[in-house]
Each structure stands twice: as structure tokens, then as C-alpha cells.
Amino acid sequence: MLTWLMLGAVRRLERRYDYDASYLRALAAASPRALIAFSGVGRLQGFLEGAPPAAIAAAALAGTLNEDCGPCTQIVVRRAEERGVLPAILAAILAGDGEAMGPDAGLAFGFARASLARDLESSEDLREEIVSRWGQKGLAAIALALAAARVYPTVKYALGYGRACSKVTVGGRAVAVRT
Known part of the structure; x- marks a missing residue:
């Protein structure tokens, strides 16, 4: 049942x-x-408290893009759109354009990328900035978004269901994705 x-x-x-x-x-x-x-994993994704939606979306997209460049990325974009993240910010995140993604998304995206690269020096500085802006709760939301976003494509590919990259749309328009 x-x-x-x-x-x-x-x-x-x-x-x-x-x-x-x-x-x-x-x-x-x-x-x-x-x-x-x-x-x-859905419960991890559901923790959206403490940081702005654009920051959480940026962390989730950084994690997803590390593992996938298509359907899983599209779902993360759609969920961010549902939470009110502006299409221009989402397109900038997908393109890796730090200036265009704005300060909240830019900080979270940079932190997520540094964390994924195990760049301890950069991630420490960025972590301190996140805690300064949004506190430990905001850091927790960003960390969980980053981790949860990686699980879906990882399991999908491990089970043999991953496929080639596909176009990603934001606000109904195809956008370039920098992986």
C-alpha cells in the first residue's frame, strides 16, 4: 500500500x-x-528557512550542475521559479555569471562551488559571510540544498537512467548552461 x-x-x-x-x-x-x-532526500530539500530563495536556488543548482546538465537541473530551476526566484537570476546562475546573479545568489553559488572543489580557504571565507548575513540557520539551508540536489542525479545515473545533456529553460526560454 x-x-x-x-x-x-x-x-x-x-x-x-x-x-x-x-x-x-x-x-x-x-x-x-x-x-x-x-x-x-525530499525532507532535505524542504528545509528552506534562513536564507533567501535565490541563495538556496544557487546552492541547489551548483550541486545539480556538478552531477547533471539536463532534466534534474530543469526540475531545480522549476522549483526555484515556483519560489519566486527571478528568471534573470536563474539564467545567470546557469551561465555562471556571478555579477548578474546578484549578491545573495552569487555568495551561495560561490560558496557551493568552493565547497564542491574542497577549496577550504575560499569556502571558509564565504561561509563566514553567509553566517554574517543569514546566521547558522541560513548556512544550514544552503548546505542541505547543496547536498540534496546532488543525490537525485547521482542515483539516477548510478541506476543507469542518466542520459545526455538537454536544454534547460527559464521562464519559458532556453538558456545556456555552464557545467
Whole structure:
């Protein structure tokens, strides 16, 4: 019964975001408990407190772009749009244009990229700036957004469902993605 409910949620995700979530059905077929365990990632993504939506979106996109350049990235963009992040900011994040993404997204994106690169010196300075602006709660939101965004494409590719890059749209327009 629980698996049936979870697969219903997968179908709703696919319809809402025009997304192929076959890898989630494969996970459920392998083990319903695996899909239940995987569903916990959604709770990580759901922590949106403490930092501006553009900053959380920038961290999530940095994480996703590190792993994917297509459908998973598109979902992160769509969710950010739903939270009111401006298309110009999202396009700038995807292009890696630090100036155009604005101060909040620029800070979070730079921090996320430095963290992913294990650039301890840069990430420490940026972390201090994040805590100065938004406190520990904001840092937690950015850290969780970064980590959660990487899980979906990683699992998708590991299960054999990753494909070539595809175009990403922001506000209905195709944008360049810098990976």
C-alpha cells in the first residue's frame, strides 16, 4: 500500500515537471524499502528557512550542475521559479555569471562551488559571510540544498537512467548552461 502511494507521488512529480522518473520506479521495483529510504532526500530539500530563495536556488543548482546538465537541473530551476526566484537570476546562475546573479545568489553559488572543489580557504571565507548575513540557520539551508540536489542525479545515473545533456529553460526560454 505504501509503495502504491509513493508511486502515485512519482507520477504526480512526472506530470508537474514534465519529467521522466523511471529511475524511481526501478528503485521501487528493486526494493520498496529503497524508495522509502530515498524519499528522505525530499525532507532535505524542504528545509528552506534562513536564507533567501535565490541563495538556496544557487546552492541547489551548483550541486545539480556538478552531477547533471539536463532534466534534474530543469526540475531545480522549476522549483526555484515556483519560489519566486527571478528568471534573470536563474539564467545567470546557469551561465555562471556571478555579477548578474546578484549578491545573495552569487555568495551561495560561490560558496557551493568552493565547497564542491574542497577549496577550504575560499569556502571558509564565504561561509563566514553567509553566517554574517543569514546566521547558522541560513548556512544550514544552503548546505542541505547543496547536498540534496546532488543525490537525485547521482542515483539516477548510478541506476543507469542518466542520459545526455538537454536544454534547460527559464521562464519559458532556453538558456545556456555552464557545467
